[in-house]
Amino acid sequence: MDESKFCTGCGHAVEPDMQFCPQCGKVISGSAAEASLKDQEKEINSLVLMARRNWLIFLLAIYAIPVIIISAIALFEASSMASAIWASDEFRDWMQSHGFDFTQQNIQNYLTYAAGLGLGSGISAMISLICVYMRKMWIIAVITCLAATILCFWSIIGIIIGFLVTWMIIGSRDIFEDSTDNTGNAGS
Numbered sequence: 001m002d003e004s005k006f007c008t009g010c011g012h013a014v015e016p017d018m019q020f021c022p023q024c025g026k027v028i029s030g031s032a033a034e035a036s037l038k039d040q041e042k043e044i045n046s047l048v049l050m051a052r053r054n055w056l057i058f059l060l061a062i063y064a065i066p067v068i069i070i071s072a073i074a075l076f077e078a079s080s081m082a083s084a085i086w087a088s089d090e091f092r093d094w095m096q097s098h099g100f101d102f103t104q105q106n107i108q109n110y111l112t113y114a115a116g117l118g119l120g121s122g123i124s125a126m127i128s129l130i131c132v133y134m135r136k137m138w139i140i141a142v143i144t145c146l147a148a149t150i151l152c153f154w155s156i157i158g159i160i161i162g163f164l165v166t167w168m169i170i171g172s173r174d175i176f177e178d179s180t181d182n183t184g185n186a187g188s
């Protein structure tokens with residue numbers, strides 16, 4: 001539009017079609033080179049966000065998948081596991097030495113309770129994973145990750161890692177598409 005442009009870096013006069021200042025080498029504002037630099041910056045930002053998202057998916061998956069499988073098996077097999085434990089000599093000895101008097105039903109109830117907690121924790125973590133994967137419902141991702149952590153109260157290490165991952169999700173709001181205020185105006 002304007003015939004004569006000037007470098008924003010050094011004030012040297014530049015031709016309208018120039019990409020870089022011949023004097024100082026600075027990229028000319030409004031040029032195609034500047035637009036491409038901005039595009040690259042955007043691309044790097046989105047790569048960083050995607051890397052963080054992949055990390056969260058990995059952390060949630062290595063917890064959720066085995067915990068769901070093991071808990072589901074334990075829930076399904078609680079009755080036979082209880083009878084096997086109850087019949088074992090080690091368990092009898094342990095019970096006698098501690099003065100406990102558990103029935104087979106007590107053991108089964110305990111196993112069912114523990115497996116139920118594990119299944120709830122694993123499914124919560126899986127819901128959080130799905131939210132992170134879809135990049136939607138940030139608040140649901142935070143709440144379900146927190147729920148997975150609280151249901152893991154029987155493990156100190158689980159609690160610590162769970163709170164760390166929850167904290168990571170809280171800090172990763174940028175990766176969720178619904179976190180931006182200007183809806184429908186996603187710059188491509």
Ligand SMILES: [Zn+2]
Nearest residue numbers: 007010021024
């Ligand atoms: Zn210049």
